[in-house]
Amino acid sequence: MTAEHEGLVHIGEVVERTGLSHRTVRYYEEMGLVAPAGRTEGGFRLYDRAGIDRLLLITPMKPLGFSIEEIGELLAALDTATDPEADLASRKQARELLDDAHAGVQERIRELGAALSRAEAFAERLRQESPTAVGTP
Structure with missing residues (x-):
């Protein structure tokens, strides 16, 4: 190079x-x-x-369910929110979008946590029911 x-x-x-x-x-x-x-x-x-x-x-945005368009909007909002040259109104609007996204991500994390708990419980049940799984972690 x-x-x-x-x-x-x-x-x-x-x-x-x-x-x-x-x-x-x-x-x-x-x-x-x-x-x-x-x-x-x-x-x-x-x-x-x-x-x-x-x-x-x-x-991490795709596994959380963000579309390409939403990812683009979030990236633009992040850019605007941290741009010292952006006007106050634009930065405020960007921060509002980021706050909304944060709330949505927190909800999605709760949903994923609940789904993970159900999956772990199911895996444990299978382990208990499987005669070949005896003694396996």
């Missing part, structure tokens, strides 16, 4: 750091959720720490 690409990593490294697939990273790029910081002369995507951090921020 050239000096202008110093500190940037190829998509393969991004995949290793985030646990996402190449396809998912490219899809998020196509949807406008993340952008590579540059490209090599051969056209390969290069990402900086901010791009990787953004992908790590997106990662």
Whole structure:
């Protein structure tokens, strides 16, 4: 890599750091959720720490039920809420959206916790009922 690409990593490294697939990273790029910081002369995507951090921020949103559009709205709200150049009204609106999202995430976590408890109880019942499971943890 050239000096202008110093500190940037190829998509393969991004995949290793985030646990996402190449396809998912490219899809998020196509949807406008993340952008590579540059490209090599051969056209390969290069990402900086901010791009990787953004992908790590997106990662837990899908399992919580957020659509791509909602993820985009949340990312935009996060950007606006932390942008010192944004006007007060925009930052206030962004914070309200983030507060609503937080409440929704808390509710989803409660639902997932209840589902996990039911799944664990079911697994325990199966363990107790299974003659081959005797003595297995």
